Amino acid sequence: MENFIPPFDFHRVIVAPWTTDFALFGWIVLMGFLVGAACGLVGNYLLLRRLALMGDAVSHSVLPGLVIAFLLSHSRGTGPMFLGALAAGVLATLIIEFIHTRTRVKQDAAIGIAFSTLFAIGVLLTAIYTSQVDLDAECVLYGEISFVPLEPAARFAGFTLGPASVLRMGGVFLGVALLAVVFYKELLVSAFDAGLARSMGVNPAVMHFGLMAVLSIVVVSAFEAVGAILVIAMLILPGATTSLLTKRLPLIHAGAILHAALSAVLGLHLGIWLECSLAPAMVVAGAGLFTLAWIVSPEEGLIVRWRRRAPAGPAALSAR
Amino acid sequence: MTKIAAITFLFLAGAAGLHAARVSDVSSTDWTGQAARFLSLRDPAVRYAAGGAVLMGVCCGVLGGFVVVRKMALMGDTLSHAVLPGVALGFLWNLSKDPVAVFIGATAAGLLGTSLVRAITHTTRLKEDAALGLVLASFFALGACLVTMIQRLPTGNKSGVDKFLFGQAAAITAGDIGLMLAVTALVLGLVFLFYKELLVVSFDGGFARASGLPVVWLDRGLMLLLAFSVVIALQAVGAVLVSAMLITPAAAAYLLTDRLHRLLALAAAFGVAAGVVGAFFSFLGHNLPTGPLMVIGASTVFTGAFLLGPRHGVIARWWRRRDRAARTRRENTLKSLYRVCEEREFAGEGVSLTELARLRRETIEDAQRLGDELARHGLATRTDGMIYFTPSGRQRAAEIVRNHRLWELYLTNSANIAADHVHEDAEKIEHVLGEEVVRELERRLNYAERDPHGRHIPSVADIHRSAGLSGEARPR
Numbered sequence: 001m002e003n004f005i006p007p008f009d010f011h012r013v014i015v016a017p018w019t020t021d022f023a024l025f026g027w028i029v030l031m032g033f034l035v036g037a038a039c040g041l042v043g044n045y046l047l048l049r050r051l052a053l054m055g056d057a058v059s060h061s062v063l064p065g066l067v068i069a070f071l072l073s074h075s076r077g078t079g080p081m082f083l084g085a086l087a088a089g090v091l092a093t094l095i096i097e098f099i100h101t102r103t104r105v106k107q108d109a110a111i112g113i114a115f116s117t118l119f120a121i122g123v124l125l126t127a128i129y130t131s132q133v134d135l136d137a138e139c140v141l142y143g144e145i146s147f148v149p150l151e152p153a154a155r156f157a158g159f160t161l162g163p164a165s166v167l168r169m170g171g172v173f174l175g176v177a178l179l180a181v182v183f184y185k186e187l188l189v190s191a192f193d194a195g196l197a198r199s200m201g202v203n204p205a206v207m208h209f210g211l212m213a214v215l216s217i218v219v220v221s222a223f224e225a226v227g228a229i230l231v232i233a234m235l236i237l238p239g240a241t242t243s244l245l246t247k248r249l250p251l252i253h254a255g256a257i258l259h260a261a262l263s264a265v266l267g268l269h270l271g272i273w274l275e276c277s278l279a280p281a282m283v284v285a286g287a288g289l290f291t292l293a294w295i296v297s298p299e300e301g302l303i304v305r306w307r308r309r310a311p312a313g314p315a316a317l318s319a320r
Numbered sequence: 321m322t323k324i325a326a327i328t329f330l331f332l333a334g335a336a337g338l339h340a341a342r343v344s345d346v347s348s349t350d351w352t353g354q355a356a357r358f359l360s361l362r363d364p365a366v367r368y369a370a371g372g373a374v375l376m377g378v379c380c381g382v383l384g385g386f387v388v389v390r391k392m393a394l395m396g397d398t399l400s401h402a403v404l405p406g407v408a409l410g411f412l413w414n415l416s417k418d419p420v421a422v423f424i425g426a427t428a429a430g431l432l433g434t435s436l437v438r439a440i441t442h443t444t445r446l447k448e449d450a451a452l453g454l455v456l457a458s459f460f461a462l463g464a465c466l467v468t469m470i471q472r473l474p475t476g477n478k479s480g481v482d483k484f485l486f487g488q489a490a491a492i493t494a495g496d497i498g499l500m501l502a503v504t505a506l507v508l509g510l511v512f513l514f515y516k517e518l519l520v521v522s523f524d525g526g527f528a529r530a531s532g533l534p535v536v537w538l539d540r541g542l543m544l545l546l547a548f549s550v551v552i553a554l555q556a557v558g559a560v561l562v563s564a565m566l567i568t569p570a571a572a573a574y575l576l577t578d579r580l581h582r583l584l585a586l587a588a589a590f591g592v593a594a595g596v597v598g599a600f601f602s603f604l605g606h607n608l609p610t611g612p613l614m615v616i617g618a619s620t621v622f623t624g625a626f627l628l629g630p631r632h633g634v635i636a637r638w639w640r641r642r643d644r645a646a647r648t649r650r651e652n653t654l655k656s657l658y659r660v661c662e663e664r665e666f667a668g669e670g671v672s673l674t675e676l677a678r679l680r681r682e683t684i685e686d687a688q689r690l691g692d693e694l695a696r697h698g699l700a701t702r703t704d705g706m707i708y709f710t711p712s713g714r715q716r717a718a719e720i721v722r723n724h725r726l727w728e729l730y731l732t733n734s735a736n737i738a739a740d741h742v743h744e745d746a747e748k749i750e751h752v753l754g755e756e757v758v759r760e761l762e763r764r765l766n767y768a769e770r771d772p773h774g775r776h777i778p779s780v781a782d783i784h785r786s787a788g789l790s791g792e793a794r795p796r
Contacts, residue, residue, distance in 0.1 A: 004412065004469060052449040053394055056456070103632055108393040109571045116564030117619040120612035123486060123561075127608050137609075141485060141560070142464050229401065229560070230464070233457030240450050277468040283461030290454065300444050 036260025040238030063122030373595030381591030402433025404463025487611030
């Protein structure tokens with residue numbers, strides 16, 4: 001058992017990542033933060049529109065697209081990978097719609113059938129072509145955020161900038177943030193009141209498909225770092241945590257970015273201490289933050305609820 | 321269902337006690353040889369793998385039926401991911417695959433996950449979808465941390481904990497089979513005993529509560545059984561895809577039947593088929609993960625039901641639609657023939673193709689084709705260039721015309737729609753009005769004889785007479 005949980009060495013766990021090993025762990029923390037922040041911003045709108053599980057469906061169904069793109073193009077270039085993932089995502093949406101509208105199977109089951117089938121095909125292809133595909137089951141499940149610093153660094157005009165995937169994720173994050181600022185009002189209105197949005201000249205269908213497109217771009221860029229399943233947590237946890245603390249959307253956005261930063265840092269230390277995979281550790285840290293918010297939230301926290309309930313009798317009922 | 325379980329039990333009882341060789345120990349490269357070895361069930365390991373697949377299919381299929389009709393598919397997904405940390409803790413118990421420890425750990429984790437979903441939705445503003453996704457991914461992350469920690473241990477990599485992610489039926493042992501058998505028996509027994517209660521709760525919660533059923537306890541019991549069946553399916557399908565074995569076979573069965581007991585039996589049969597096919601291909605293809613293969617098998621079954629289902633299937637519905645369209649086309653032809661006869665006040669027999677074509681504004685070839693179609697269905701006879709009603713054809717034609725004109729009159733008289741706006745609607749309804757509705761319409765319209773355009777509405781007597789007369793006066 002003492003092998004299982006390594007001793008807590010302050011220098012190894014807390015100091016070294018920021019000093020001697022910073023060249024290595026700096027990129028990992030940055031990547032974790034960028035993934036969490038970009039996903040968090042998109043996820044806030046998924047939460048508002050009650051589409052949280054679309055993230056689940058999209059992240060699972062892009063896998064076969066990625067694998068087939070790898071197999072056909074023999075490279076992990078951004079272009080083919082993205083096209084493959086996009087095609088798989090669109091296919092999943094079509095299958096869901098087809099099953100849901102043409103049969104009496106309900107939407108939830110249709111989603112389950114479509115993404116599990118596509119995911120199964122993807123896993124099978126990775127298992128068959130392990131040697132040719134630069135993806136394996138581990139990467140699909142836990143992500144390979146630890147390998148980020150090992151990537152060849154991208155260079156621009158003679159400057160060494162950093163690992164390509166971190167730069168790409170940074171670009172995606174900035175793009176998502178820019179979209180969130182530019183279309184702030186449209187997104188807000190169409191999430192809460194489709195009728196009002198239409199009267200203001202915002203087409204809800206366009207907003208929906210735009211959101212889905214951005215979602216799939218974010219999911220695909222984050223895929224190598226955090227895999228297919230953890231990305232769901234990256235989408236939902238930041239917004240869910242901060243929406244327990246505030247109701248104002250700008251504050252929820254800011255809180256989501258803060259949550260992403262905190263869970264990247266805390267998760268890094270947790271993962272180094274326990275010597276486990278780093279991406280899951282970041283999600284566990286994020287889940288820990290959610291639990292904390294759930295307990296101490298000033299309006300609907302467990303402590304507040306428990307206090308309210310403490311004076312037993314009819315007063316407790318009327319207080320609710 | 322019980323028959324399947326009994327048969328499984330019999331052939332597994334013969335297998336028990338033999339020392340298991342892993343399927344992975346066997347390294348024959350010959351496809352047909354491998355297939356023959358799987359089908360003959362000579363190897364104990366093959367028997368365990370197949371038996372495990374069968375039990376998994378029965379259990380997941382039966383409970384999946386409830387998942388699909390109660391719209392709990394996403395809850396099943398969350399449950400299946402949430403068991404992972406429990407599996408890892410079960411492994412840690414003595415650092416080996418102890419079926420009972422894994423079972424207890426996984427069930428506890430799954431139930432904890434589903435109760436957390438309920439707690440989050442009850443105590444916060446977060447909606448169910450958010451709570452489901454949150455618990456699913458957080459528990460999975462916790463499990464992933466624990467699994468990577470176990471794999472770091474000296475014995476960890478050999479422990480086979482990774483087999484619980486995508487499934488490996490070949491790793492099923494006699495101990496697993498014992499546990500699976502016990503759980504399957506429990507599931508089938510409880511579903512059988514509480515069938516009526518579960519039925520009522522699944523389809524009408526309000527009625528169930530009103531009639532004093534312990535709804536909360538039934539729900540909790542179902543969730544417990546669901547957790548059990550997810551856990552025993554883990555070894556074969558893996559935590560990531562086990563929800564598909566709950567959803568897909570049952571959804572396929574849902575396309576084929578309306579009765580719950582048939583749905584459960586069919587879902588179990590589909591689950592068994594998918595499981596065995598998955599185990600078979602995994603055995604052929606050098607121990608590919610069984611989970612994805614089983615899921616693809618289940619999806620194939622679903623696609624089959626989706627296309628070929630006799631009532632809800634795409635092909636059947638396409639056929640029915642085509643059938644209906646053909647009948648409508650024939651009836652429209654009959655109506656045109658009737659109109660031609662009516663224009664010359666029923667003088668003379670038969671209608672020439674040119675007259676029909678002119679009325680319908682079509683080519684002679686089209687008119688000819690329509691006439692042939694009527695002849696094939698015994699509604700008319702064809703000679704060169706002429707069409708003659710048969711008695712049944714003439715009767716049906718009069719009926720359609722009557723339906724059309726009655727409906728036009730009804731719309732103008734009772735619904736106050738202008739006379740020039742009623743034709744389109746009558747064009748559609750004339751094909752579906754039944755005798756009883758026609759009687760009612762006639763009564764309400766006081767057996768009117770003229771439609772809004774002043775044309776004669778054939779009465780019952782007219783229709784019968786016309787059928788009889790034209791029968792007598794039929795040429796030849």
